[in-house]
Amino acid sequence: MPVNIKTLIDDAQCYGTVRELRWPEGCQCPFCDSKRVIKRGFDEKEPAKQRYECKDCSKRFDDLADTIFAGHHQPLKVWVLCLCFMGLNLSNKQIAKKLDPNRTDVHKMTTQLREGVVKKSHK
Template sequence: MTKQPVLPGSVRRLLDHPVFQDEAAARKALEQLRWPEGYRCIQCSSPNVEKVGGEKRSHREGLLRCKTCRRQFTVTVATVFHRSKVPLTKWMQVIFLEDTPGAAQNSWQMAQATGLAHKTIEKMRARIYAAVGKYEGPNNIFGRRVGGYIRRQRPESYQNAPKPLLRESSDPDVHHQVRDFSRWYGWRKRNPLGKPIMARGVLKAPGETSSENALVRTERLLLQLLANSPVKLLEKRRQKMAAPSHGRWLSKQPKTKPRNPADQTKDSKRGKN
């Protein structure tokens, strides 16, 4: 009995894209998404940025250096990919599976499709949703799972949109009821949305048109992840690293119950006798 494939055939064919298989292609795609007009320093926003190269190749991949402030950084600094030991190709695969309808339904299927551990997938998804929850634009540009999470994170006034009412048309030639969207427009005016994320076609295949781009949701999600830094995760990590080792050891020790005052008086009387 042959084992059924975890992913559908159409999804597996999309995973053959270079950004899901080649680490250099994945890094180049992230650089094009984050800096579409050229490299910019993440500290002083200077365009005088150069790639750190050399024959020894002792530096990490994709290292950049600002000529103005001397800051060294990569495309993953101050993003959800910062200080992650997971390869960028695996990150791309998980992001694609998370926002593609009909792909992996849970973390176990993602682990089987990508070859990562289930616990690693859970941590990666936690980072993704921590950054996606800050999005203020329309949530229908993402998949159903990510879009539903964004809608649930918003205030209660955003949840229940009024339905259009049916009324008789004022035009004598129209003999059927028409929909009145005046209540919906008033609700949207009281609960405005931000600007939507526009895909730039970076993940488009060479012979593919913009209308046939199947990775447009993945590109939008990547733009949102690159625009938000995991502040909460970094703060928790710094607090944990700042605590001394002996302090963490003492905090794990069981607390002893205070002695009864009556027992203390008995012990003092015995000592006098």
């Protein structure tokens, strides 16, 4: 019986991990760096994605704002799996076969992930 690997990854755990890695000292605004932030519910399409509002600059944002994961149609767990498969040296074609998005999507994702890793290592 074939198993869809995407069903084995928990959305809430992916978002929880992003929050812990991104804000180890607690959530802060990506626009003004204020820690005076309040929770403003969850995303309709991705219920594990927390929304926030900054009490200092009044801007609203979510867990993925100002990250390489923001603004894309693929869910966070697909990005996480893509990153894992990249670590296993799978080709874009192999990753697309496992994750089900088309090869063009996978190419864009792997390119962005590689660029993000390079940017992070140069800081």
